[in-house]
Amino acid sequence: MLELNQISKYYNPGTINETCLFNHFNLTIQDGEFVSVVGSNGSGKTSMLNIICGSIPIEQGQIILDEKNITNLKEYKRQQIIGRVYQNPSMGTCPNMTILENMSIADNKGKPFNLMPGTNKKRIDFYKENLKKLNLGLEDKLEVKVGSLSGGQRQAMALLMSTLTPIRFLILDEHTAALDPKTAEIIMELTDKIVSEKKLTTIMVTHNLRYAVEYGNRLIMMHQGEAIVDKARSEKANIKVEDILDRFNQISIECGN
Amino acid sequence: MLNILNSILVEGLIYAIMVLGVYITYKILDFPDLSVDGTFPLGAAITAILIINDVNPYLTLLVSFLIGAFAGMITGIIHVKLKVRDLLAGIIMMTALYTVNLRIAGKANVAFFSKDTIFTKNFLTSFFAEGSEKVIRLVLIIIIILLLKLMLDAYLRTRSGYLLRAVGDNKTLVTTLGKDMGFVKIVGLSLANGLAALAGSVYAQKQGFFDITMGTGMVVIGLASVIIGINVFQSFHFVKATTAVIIGSILYKGCVALAIGIGLGANDLKLVTAVLFLVILVFTQEKRRKVNKNA
Ligand SMILES: Nc1ncnc2c1ncn2[C@@H]1O[C@H](COP(=O)(O)OP(=O)(O)OP(=O)(O)O)[C@@H](O)[C@H]1O
Ligand SMILES: [Mg+2]
Numbered sequence: 330m331l332e333l334n335q336i337s338k339y340y341n342p343g344t345i346n347e348t349c350l351f352n353h354f355n356l357t358i359q360d361g362e363f364v365s366v367v368g369s370n371g372s373g374k375t376s377m378l379n380i381i382c383g384s385i386p387i388e389q390g391q392i393i394l395d396e397k398n399i400t401n402l403k404e405y406k407r408q409q410i411i412g413r414v415y416q417n418p419s420m421g422t423c424p425n426m427t428i429l430e431n432m433s434i435a436d437n438k439g440k441p442f443n444l445m446p447g448t449n450k451k452r453i454d455f456y457k458e459n460l461k462k463l464n465l466g467l468e469d470k471l472e473v474k475v476g477s478l479s480g481g482q483r484q485a486m487a488l489l490m491s492t493l494t495p496i497r498f499l500i501l502d503e504h505t506a507a508l509d510p511k512t513a514e515i516i517m518e519l520t521d522k523i524v525s526e527k528k529l530t531t532i533m534v535t536h537n538l539r540y541a542v543e544y545g546n547r548l549i550m551m552h553q554g555e556a557i558v559d560k561a562r563s564e565k566a567n568i569k570v571e572d573i574l575d576r577f578n579q580i581s582i583e584c585g586n
Numbered sequence: 587m588l589n590i591l592n593s594i595l596v597e598g599l600i601y602a603i604m605v606l607g608v609y610i611t612y613k614i615l616d617f618p619d620l621s622v623d624g625t626f627p628l629g630a631a632i633t634a635i636l637i638i639n640d641v642n643p644y645l646t647l648l649v650s651f652l653i654g655a656f657a658g659m660i661t662g663i664i665h666v667k668l669k670v671r672d673l674l675a676g677i678i679m680m681t682a683l684y685t686v687n688l689r690i691a692g693k694a695n696v697a698f699f700s701k702d703t704i705f706t707k708n709f710l711t712s713f714f715a716e717g718s719e720k721v722i723r724l725v726l727i728i729i730i731i732l733l734l735k736l737m738l739d740a741y742l743r744t745r746s747g748y749l750l751r752a753v754g755d756n757k758t759l760v761t762t763l764g765k766d767m768g769f770v771k772i773v774g775l776s777l778a779n780g781l782a783a784l785a786g787s788v789y790a791q792k793q794g795f796f797d798i799t800m801g802t803g804m805v806v807i808g809l810a811s812v813i814i815g816i817n818v819f820q821s822f823h824f825v826k827a828t829t830a831v832i833i834g835s836i837l838y839k840g841c842v843a844l845a846i847g848i849g850l851g852a853n854d855l856k857l858v859t860a861v862l863f864l865v866i867l868v869f870t871q872e873k874r875r876k877v878n879k880n881a
Binding site: 408420435 | 748751752754760761762763766
């Protein structure tokens with residue numbers, strides 16, 4: 330269970346540009362939940378993920394994971410149990426390393442990075458098997474540098490790499506946003522497959538309302554640093570795209586647009 | 587003529603030891619490290635003192651490497667832990683090392699011509715006719731650089747080596763993999779400066795003296811060699827980058843020798859070094875600083 334307790338986050342604290350994004354924000358995520366997060370630009374979705382992962386500091390509050398306070402734990406230490414895929418496809422892979430080297434380095438997550446061979450030859454078949462599931466033919470291009478792959482291919486690899494080793498959480502930030510509709514669909518289906526196969530607790534930010542409705546078992550809508558909609562299980566199952574669209578329109582009327 | 591060629595090869599290959607280090611920092615880690623201007627003479631100073639005190643010349647190589655690596659580690663700590671910008675961390679280290687080097691050597695110039703070095707009596711002497719010292723010297727340096735190159739290649743294929751490459755390639759991924767990017771940088775800087783000090787040690791043994799100004803321009807020589815090597819062999823995929831930068835070092839030394847040969851004096855050396863570097867930069871359009879930030 331992950332708990333965000335009374336989180337306050339200011340940007341540019343102590344300057345005239347000081348803005349308060351989160352003011353005593355609370356959120357609890359149970360094990361096994363697949364949370365879709367929607368919300369307009371600037372509503373605080375990425376900031377929330379960054380706070381969970383420790384990429385940005387917070388001014389107040391606590392982050393509790395399985396009853397342990399991880400508020401002051403360094404980002405790289407938290408990442409040892411978190412898999413993360415970014416909106417930008419080039420963030421999840423090493424462009425100058427080959428597909429095989431990328432798979433190897435991802436496979437070594439959680440292991441000591443010592444003087445053992447970087448690629449374990451015995452694992453190559455396992456990597457091929459996993460790459461095959463992507464249906465992109467990458468299993469035959471092990472020696473190709475990842476930098477020469479398309480954005481979609483790289484994103485597929487990033488997803489695969491982030492879930493190759495056992496992780497406690499999967500964090501996805503608009504991971505299909507940069508992809509064409511067909512590739513986005515493939516990646517989204519793959520995500521769902523991996524999440525259910527590995528029973529991963531997942532937080533997925535998306536602007537695609539259909540994905541938010543179709544996938545996952547909980548839906549959160551963010552607005553100005555608050556979760557204004559939060560539906561789980563059966564409530565979530567009954568939500569339709571139109572309902573969320575209505576809520577979006579309501580917000581913009583309230584904001585005077 | 588043969589003599590000139592020999593000395594170009596010998597110097598080029600000695601500098602190549604340091605160039606392997608600059609390859610690690612500049613090309614792999616994307617970190618322009620200025621400390622090599624200080625760690626090269628650091629290796630030379632340590633070597634001068636050890637050799638004068640009759641320490642085994644091969645042992646001085648190891649000691650130089652280790653102390654150079656320690657200096658590199660401090661550059662890394664200044665950058666990573668104290669959060670000082672990469673260039674400035676190098677400048678601080680380079681300046682501090684000037685005094686350290688003077689303190690180690692005791693004065694600005696220390697000669698040890700009459701002492702044994704790796705180039706006098708060694709295992710190669712028995713294979714060659716008498717009077718072929720220059721050839722022996724070259725062969726020994728080729729053996730050293732080949733060994734170092736193979737070791738570096740092997741290291742870059744280990745898990746730790748993969749991670750080093752990943753830090754230069756995509757810092758975000760390293761953090762996502764739960765690894766401390768700062769630590770990896772410190773390791774890389776240690777390795778690079780260890781190599782620079784090792785180069786300084788070999789160079790001092792070849793010259794038979796230490797001089798405080800030995801390190802001036804090392805960064806430029808290192809960067810120029812790396813950039814020439816990488817660019818010349820860009821389209822030859824079968825040539826490993828480590829091989830390319832070693833050849834780059836010889837080519838660069840050759841260019842400098844040529845410029846000196848066509849009439850410029852030895853006093854113009856540093857100017858030639860700098861101008862040549864500029865020409866290379868302009869010609870290859872070396873683009874610095876890839877910025878990748880969190881979205
Ligand atoms: N580094 C920063 N400095 C100052 N303000 C920031 C910074 N990062 C984010 N903000 C502000 O915080 C708010 C939330 O940003 P955030 O990136 O979390 O939004 P988001 O919900 O992810 O939006 P999007 O859908 O566009 O990705 C925005 O108003 C933004 O201006
Ligand atoms: Mg965002």
